[in-house]
Structure formats: C-alpha cells, structure tokens
Amino acid sequence: MTGPEADELTVGDEVDVEVGPIAHGGHCVARHEGRVLFVRHTLPGERVRARITEGGPGDRFLRADAVEVLTASPDRVPVRCPVAGPGRCGGCDFQHVSTEHQRRLKADVVAEQLQRLAGIEREVLVEPLDDEDGLRYRTRVEFAVVDGRVGLRRHRSHEVVPVTGCPIAVPEIDEALVETLADVERTRGELDGISALDIVVPSAEADTVVVEVPTEEPTPPIAITERVATPAGERVLGVDARGFWQVHRDAPRAFVGAVLAAADVRPGERVLDLYSGVGLLSVPLAEAVGPDGQLIAVESDRRATEHLRDNLAATPQALVVCGRVDDLFGVPRRGRRRGPRRPARSDLLPPSADVVVLDPPRTGAGRGVVEALTSLRPRRLVYVACDPAALARDTGYLTGLGYDLTGLRALDAFPMTHHVECVATFEPKGEDARP
C-alpha cells in the first residue's frame, strides 16, 4: 500500500507496518520510514494496517490503531467481547491476545522498565490470580452516562460505547445493569443529572450496589463491606462504595498473601503501611506485629481514613494518620515550586521502622518520599505497584540509596488489559544490612 510521506502522517491516515516489541501502556512500537508509531490492538511480529489516531507532522511519535491484521501472530485469539477493538471500548486492550501470552507481554514490560529506568536485569514471571479464562473477575465497573446513553468510554475519549454488560465483570454486575436500564425504560426515568452508574458487588453482602453518580455534586457516602481472609481468620472491612478497593475478586486474598510473605513481619516490630486505603494490608500487618508491636497506617482520603479507623479498632497496636505521605514526611509536593521553607516533618511519624509497606497511586512515591523512607532504615521495604514505570523509577532511587531489589512478584490482577500489579521487596545492600 502506498501512503502519505512519514513526516506528513496525520489522524485518519493509514499505513502498513511491521510491529515491534510491546511497550509500557499496552501498545506495540512500530516504525514507518523512521517515524515511531505506538499501535494498539496488535502484537509483536504482526504486520498490520495502522490508522493514525493521534499526532501529526512535527510530533515526536504518533498513536495508531491496528484496523486490519495482514499477518497475524500465533498468540492472537478472537476477542471475547463485542465492543473490544479499534475505535471501540477503551477498557480491554488485550482481548485479542491469549491470556497466557497477555502475561508474557506484561512480564516483558516490567522487565524492560526495570532495565531501562533502574538498570536492573531481571527475569519476570506474571502469575495468574486464578486458573480461569480472564473473564468475569471485576467486582466494580463504572458505566458512563452521556446524553442519556449508558456505556463504557472509548480510548482517550469522553464518548461512550453503549453496552448492556461487560464480560470481565462478575455476572451480578451485568444483571444489575440490565435491571437498571429496564427500570429507566419502564418508568421513563431520566438519567439527567447522573454522570455514571457505578456498580459494585461487595463480597460480604448479598446485594449488588448501584451508585448513581451525580454530575454536579459529590456522591454521598455509601458504606459497604468486603470480606478478607487474613492468617488470623476472616475479617470484614468497611469501605465506601466509590472508595478504593482492589477490583479483581481474588486480589485481596492474593495481595495480602504476597505482602505478608514479602514483609516477613515479626511480633513486636514497628511497621508503616503507607497509602493504606481502608486497611486491606494494614489489618493483617497489625495482626502480624501483635500487641507488643506497632502498625502506623497513613492515608490521605478522609472517608477512607474513617473506615480505616473502624477496620483497625480491634488492634490497639495500630495508629491511623490521616494526611499525605509527602506532607507528613516534610517532602515538598512534586510539581509545586518550593516555598522558602521546607514543610515540617510530622511528629506522628516515628524516627525508624522495621518494615515499610507502600502502595502508592499510579504516579509512584517519588524521589523525596523514597529518601524519607530509607532514612527510617527499615530492614525491609515492600512496594506494591500498579504502574511498572513508576516502580522502576522508584527502584532506581532505592538502589541509589543503598537498597537492593531482593524479590519481585507480578500478579495478573487485570486480565484482558495491559495492567499488572507488582509486589517488590527491597533490603539494605550487603554490609548495610541490620542484624
């Protein structure tokens, strides 16, 4: 196919390209006459017709979608969702890949990020959370409402693709969506003033919760309960229906197990659980330090902190601090100009800790927070990461500050998408190690 000159390529143009390796973000890298294209819905080794979706002359790279597969990869499979694919729902970008190969691609991304950003060569294995087909696992889905239409957002767009279900959601979510849509139809009810339907299936309750998210004002609090197995028994934790909770039905069990094994907490120790949410990890960590130890959980969201306090009420060795981790450590916020004075370090934080667990949002912890954490001289630091690039960046800071990456597990908590969760363990290098 002859097409436009590479430097003139713009949105809507199509070019045939050989597809190169997977990159962070779920797309593959291809080149057209030297210009870099990040192409979605394809696989390394394929030849595809790629339609430019973003970028134009003068841009460093272009985004594109594989609208036709000219030579297919052996790992390509038929999509398992009617709205997956180029120009459709932006949610599942790996529907066209076998689940086993999805995990290999994610492993390649984690390994590549660690190599590029932290200079660490490491083989990575992404573990499935269950042995099923990567479908029907999400216990939370937010359906957008736009101009009275209910659906899922297109990739990097505010437009919605109308749907009546989602194959990666647990069946109760599809049932609740269909019932809600039928109610709206039957009662001629309006969806005016509603920007989303957030459907949640709490593990400790019989009923599915449908939250109508108002367009103009904050959603009122809706408390729900989630069941978690910890080594000390089964716990029921309170959380807000729209608050942070792991979406995969098996993730709470898997993450608690992975973090406890990595942290290897001993009774009597002092442990920090930073970015703690409602305490999925704080509760088992508080149990592990026992009555003679101390667990300090730090979370910035006020509603989450209220649940966190309740969830930790049975473990008096736990202290809850509501605030931003960077502010509390006296680290200037990223992206803000430094004022004349550094913020003061909070007295609520201890001068040292045996173990630090952190589970920051997608942006990671950042150099300032990492420096503050290493100054606590923990014997172990367990980093739960939902973004391999942020993990790799922070790993680079940690290794520069005397810590080695001594363990890494990658868990497939988001099948059918490029997302992957990592649990990384860091320990002081050689002679720095404390007894």
Ligand SMILES: C[S@@+](CC[C@H](N)C(=O)[O-])C[C@H]1O[C@@H](n2cnc3c(N)ncnc32)[C@H](O)[C@@H]1O
């Ligand atoms: C990825 S979630 C982890 C929650 C918890 N570990 C879990 O697995 O349920 C990150 C949490 O960090 C909180 N958060 C975000 N930025 C923060 C900050 N700068 N300081 C403290 N908490 C923050 C969010 O409100 C959210 O609850």
